[in-house]
Amino acid sequence: MDASTAVALVAAAIALIAMGVAIWQGVSASQSAAASKEQAGSSRRAADVAESQLASLQRGEDEAAGPRFEGLLDAMNDQSTEVEVTMTMLSGTPMKAVTVTAVGATSGVAHPGSPLPPAAPSVSWENVQEADRRGVVVGFDAHNQPARITLHLDCVESGGRERHWRRSCRLADMPELGRIN
Structure with missing residues (x-):
């Protein structure tokens, strides 16, 4: 090599x-x-x-x-086709708006003192704060009574964040001021 x-x-x-x-x-x-x-x-x-x-x-x-609400039914008699509900905001941040809608066996809702029967799909409250009491009149079929009605409260927070909450309560679960027979 x-x-x-x-x-x-x-x-x-x-x-x-x-x-x-x-x-x-x-x-x-x-x-x-x-x-x-x-x-x-x-x-x-x-x-x-x-x-x-x-x-x-x-x-x-x-x-x-978010807000917590408590509802109280006004006294009714057996012939009632509507009831006024007083809602109290127990706690939560201030609300810019609360829209109340009744669902179930209802003819609709109205503001208390309205000359019209409760037939609107919803009513709105503005500037709701803790301890505020607001009313809504709920219409119902006399045969159903309010037991089959639920209120939805769609809440929008005041201020910059504007968070949204939905609270629901059944009228059947609310205490009544006193039943009139």
Whole structure:
């Protein structure tokens, strides 16, 4: 073997070793990239869980800050086809507006003292605050009585956030001032 053949063989061996090192580095880099991608996915999932927990906490705080109402029925007799309900806001942030809707066996609602029978689908109250008392007249079919009627109070908060809440109460669950037979 002459010197040029020996040099060529050594160069080829070095090239093979370099190629092996390059392949090993490529595989290592590919594994590192896959691990980084997996870690990024895990980090994103952890961030999603934290975001979900924060949203849940915010919903809980919003719900706790929402209004609580109590209803009281005026006295009725057996021939009544309407009843006045006095709603009191027991707690919560001030409301810019509260829309009261009656659903069930009802002819509609009206503001107290209205010359018209209760036939509107809803009535609105503005600027409702804690301890405020507001009335609504609820019409019903004499055969059904108010037991099958539910009031929905759709509330919009005053101020910058203007959060929304819906509170519902069944007339059957409200105390009555005194039944007249």
